[in-house]
Amino acid sequence: VRIHPECYPCFLRQTYNTLKLLTQDEEVQEKLLKEIMGKLAQYKGEDPPPKVSLIVYGTIAQRLGVTDPYREKKLECNRMALELYPRLKEMVRRAPDPLFMAVKVAIVGNIIDFGVGRTFKLETGEALEKLDLVVSHYARFRQDLERARRILYIGDNAGEVVFDRVLIEEMGEKEVIFAVRSVPIINDATLEDAKEAGIDQAARVIESGSWVPGTLLGESTPEFKDLFFNADMVISKGQGNFETLDDAPRAIYFLLRAKCDVVAQLLGVEVGSTLLIKGGLTLAR
Amino acid sequence: VRIHPECYPCFLRQTYNTLKLLTQDEEVQEKLLKEIMGKLAQYKGEDPPPKVSLIVYGTIAQRLGVTDPYREKKLECNRMALELYPRLKEMVRRAPDPLFMAVKVAIVGNIIDFGVGRTFKLETGEALEKLDLVVSHYARFRQDLERARRILYIGDNAGEVVFDRVLIEEMGEKEVIFAVRSVPIINDATLEDAKEAGIDQAARVIESGSWVPGTLLGESTPEFKDLFFNADMVISKGQGNFETLDDAPRAIYFLLRAKCDVVAQLLGVEVGSTLLIKGGLTLAR
Numbered sequence: 001v002r003i004h005p006e007c008y009p010c011f012l013r014q015t016y017n018t019l020k021l022l023t024q025d026e027e028v029q030e031k032l033l034k035e036i037m038g039k040l041a042q043y044k045g046e047d048p049p050p051k052v053s054l055i056v057y058g059t060i061a062q063r064l065g066v067t068d069p070y071r072e073k074k075l076e077c078n079r080m081a082l083e084l085y086p087r088l089k090e091m092v093r094r095a096p097d098p099l100f101m102a103v104k105v106a107i108v109g110n111i112i113d114f115g116v117g118r119t120f121k122l123e124t125g126e127a128l129e130k131l132d133l134v135v136s137h138y139a140r141f142r143q144d145l146e147r148a149r150r151i152l153y154i155g156d157n158a159g160e161v162v163f164d165r166v167l168i169e170e171m172g173e174k175e176v177i178f179a180v181r182s183v184p185i186i187n188d189a190t191l192e193d194a195k196e197a198g199i200d201q202a203a204r205v206i207e208s209g210s211w212v213p214g215t216l217l218g219e220s221t222p223e224f225k226d227l228f229f230n231a232d233m234v235i236s237k238g239q240g241n242f243e244t245l246d247d248a249p250r251a252i253y254f255l256l257r258a259k260c261d262v263v264a265q266l267l268g269v270e271v272g273s274t275l276l277i278k279g280g281l282t283l284a285r
Numbered sequence: 286v287r288i289h290p291e292c293y294p295c296f297l298r299q300t301y302n303t304l305k306l307l308t309q310d311e312e313v314q315e316k317l318l319k320e321i322m323g324k325l326a327q328y329k330g331e332d333p334p335p336k337v338s339l340i341v342y343g344t345i346a347q348r349l350g351v352t353d354p355y356r357e358k359k360l361e362c363n364r365m366a367l368e369l370y371p372r373l374k375e376m377v378r379r380a381p382d383p384l385f386m387a388v389k390v391a392i393v394g395n396i397i398d399f400g401v402g403r404t405f406k407l408e409t410g411e412a413l414e415k416l417d418l419v420v421s422h423y424a425r426f427r428q429d430l431e432r433a434r435r436i437l438y439i440g441d442n443a444g445e446v447v448f449d450r451v452l453i454e455e456m457g458e459k460e461v462i463f464a465v466r467s468v469p470i471i472n473d474a475t476l477e478d479a480k481e482a483g484i485d486q487a488a489r490v491i492e493s494g495s496w497v498p499g500t501l502l503g504e505s506t507p508e509f510k511d512l513f514f515n516a517d518m519v520i521s522k523g524q525g526n527f528e529t530l531d532d533a534p535r536a537i538y539f540l541l542r543a544k545c546d547v548v549a550q551l552l553g554v555e556v557g558s559t560l561l562i563k564g565g566l567t568l569a570r
Contacts, residue, residue: 005314008322009301012294019290029290034326037293041323 001243002046004262010049011040015056018186022060022069032063048243049262050214057185068184070158077112077159077187078196088166091128099145100138102170103255104131107274109163110156110238110257112187134273141253141276148232150175153203154215154245156238158189161197164237168202177227178203183211188240214244234280239263245280252280286528287331289547295334296325300341303471307345307354317348334547335499335525342470353469355443362397362444362472363481373451376413384430385423387455388540389416392559394448395441395523395542397472419558426538426561433517435460438488439500439530441523443474446482449522453487462512463488468496473525499529519565524548530565537565 015036019029039055061067088105095101108128145151151174155161161178168176178199181188189197194205209221215236217228228234234252236245239259245252254277258264264271300321304314324340346352373390380386393413430436436459440446446463453461463484466473474482479490494506500521502513513519519537521530527539528548539562543549549556 005304005311005318006301008315008318009294009297012297012322016291016294026290030293033290033293034328037297037322038326041319041326043319 001048001246001263001266003049003052006260006262007049007052008040010260011053011056012037014053014186015060018057018060018069021073022064022066028064032060035059035063048214048216050212050240050243051216054185054212070187071184074158074187074189074193075196077157078162078193081109081112081159081162081197085162085166088163089169092166092170099142099170101128102167103138103141103276104128104133104274106163106167106237107131107133107255107257107276109160110255110274112157112159131274133276134269135267135275135277137253137278138276140278144233144253145171145174148174150177150227150231151233151235152177152179152227152231154179154208154234154236154241155189155194155199156241157187158193158197159187160237161189161194161199165197165199165202168199176203177231178205179208179215179224179227180205181210181213182207182221185211185213188213212240212244214240214242216244217248242279248280250280251278253277254279286333286531286548286551288334288337291545291547292334292337293325295545296338296341297322299338299471300345303342303345303354306358307349307351313349317345320344320348333499333501333528335497335528336501339470339497355472356469359443359472359474359478360481362442363447363478366394366397366444366447366482370447370451373448374454377451377455384427384455386413387452388423388426388561389413389418389559391448391452391522392416392418392540392542392561394445395540395559397442397444416559418561419554420552420560420562422538422563423561425563429518429538430456430459433459435462435512435516436518436520437462437464437512437516439464439493439519439521439526440474440479440484441526442472443478443482444472445522446474446479446484450482450484450487453484461488462516463490464493464500464509464512465490466495466498467492467506470496470498473498497525497529499525499527501529502533527564533565535565536563538562539564 015033019032036056036059043052092098092101108131153168153176155164155178180194181190184190191205191207199205206223208215208224209219210216229250236252236254239256242254242256256275258267258269258271258273261271300318304317321341321344328337377383377386393416438461440449440463465479466475469475476490476492484490491508493500493509494504495501514535521537521539524541524544527541530537541560543552543554543556543558546556
């Protein structure tokens with residue numbers, strides 16, 4: 001997905017939301033907003049939005065000397081999600097199709113976001129039972145999963161990782177590698193966050209090499225690249241990974257919630273829709 | 286009200302919303318968004334937001350050669366509101382305190398806005414009966430109104446003017462002067478829009494001299510200034526007029542809905558709250 005005009009107002013909102021978290025000094029807020037507006041005004045390129053968002057998060061980190069502004073929020077989300085974990089497991093256990101319920105759990109976990117989304121409310125219980133996947137390639141997912149031995153699962157946000165764990169634990173005896181960002185960016189899970197969420201009890205955790213809220217294949221580690229091309233199956237969580245991997249040269253199962261107009265329109269769905277789509281090379285654009 | 290850091294993301298959203306209305310060409314949208322970001326990044330000053338918003342609306346008008354981008358929307362709002370008019374009159378007639386109901390009608394009309402607000406839903410019927418004024422200086426308003434002979438009523442948006450008419454018709458035998466913007470800005474009512482709404486059947490309509498979505502006293506016409514200082518009572522509609530007149534040197538009745546965090550926080554209310562406040566010189570800051 002390449003940057004769209006609508007991304008600029010969104011970047012500015014993200015800037016303000018992050019600044020609010022870090023300082024109450026309105027002069028500092030104004031100065032940084034103007035610096036970032038100036039840089040965005042100069043930006044020339046067609047990168048995916050997660051890459052361009054580094055103008056926002058990089059400038060803030062540099063000027064305020066805070067490398068992980070969402071650390072507290074991430075801890076809180078992990079804690080909240082871990083509290084829900086037994087209930088999620090129970091729901092999966094009782095479901096007529098436990099794997100399908102686990103897929104829905106993983107997608108619902110994607111609602112945890114401090115980037116695009118303003119606020120979020122986790123859907124569990126009845127809401128989760130009724131949750132509708134607007135696009136669902138579940139039948140193919142199930143089929144491919146049965147045959148797969150080694151699976152690369154590209155994680156997204158802290159907190160959400162607990163929900164991913166529920167899905168991974170439902171996938172049977174597989175070798176699952178769970179990839180996270182290499183540096184803190186927004187509330188995306190790093191190694192530390194992922195381990196706090198207990199994902200290492202269900203998968204081997206690696207860093208993808210990414211320092212953006214998504215996955216830039218060209219800039220990822222050799223280990224990640226090798227896994228990406230050679231795993232039997234790749235599962236990608238969240239909008240940021242979709243925005244950066246939608247035209248990657250292999251089949252990928254994207255589990256996401258469409259969080260903004262730009263991505264929703266591209267996918268032909270409403271904002272807020274939840275999807276399981278087989279994409280990558282095979283995704284109709 | 287002086288500009289606040291949070292205004293910048295809002296200006297960018299307003300830019301995009303207005304551009305979307307005028308062109309589907311994403312290159313043009315991107316170019317103008319960047320030009321406006323560049324200008325906002327350079328802005329140095331402490332003006333009220335409605336004045337700074339000229340960077341947005343002025344640049345768009347200049348580059349796209351469209352002086353009244355909201356013309357269609359304004360017509361539509363006037364039409365919608367005129368259709369509601371008989372029902373509003375009936376509600377006022379039946380109310381235990383018709384003047385108070387007319388005040389609520391006028392405030393509800395302030396929900397019509399294409400600037401700050403994204404979308405709006407007019408509240409009529411039951412919702413209007415139940416509408417709560419979070420701050421209400423109605424008792425004083427009623428008292429001052431009884432004694433007043435000449436009243437300056439500063440209008441806000443097209444469509445909303447029909448709701449103002451309902452209130453003015455309930456104010457009894459007064460000399461009411463209804464002031465509108467001198468040039469089109471967002472969906473604010475101009476002479477043309479106000480007359481389409483039929484306000485000239487209830488008041489004398491004048492231009493304030495304003496070309497911003499608010500009222501800059503220093504830049505208004507001599508006629509307006511004279512009325513402003515010498516009328517027995519001044520009624521100001523909407524947030525834009527509040528942002529520009531809140532520290533004006535005379536008592537003013539502000540009827541508004543707090544449409545953004547900045548103004549809501551200043552007033553100590555929630556976003557969306559409806560208020561009738563006696564302000565101006567007398568407003569505690």
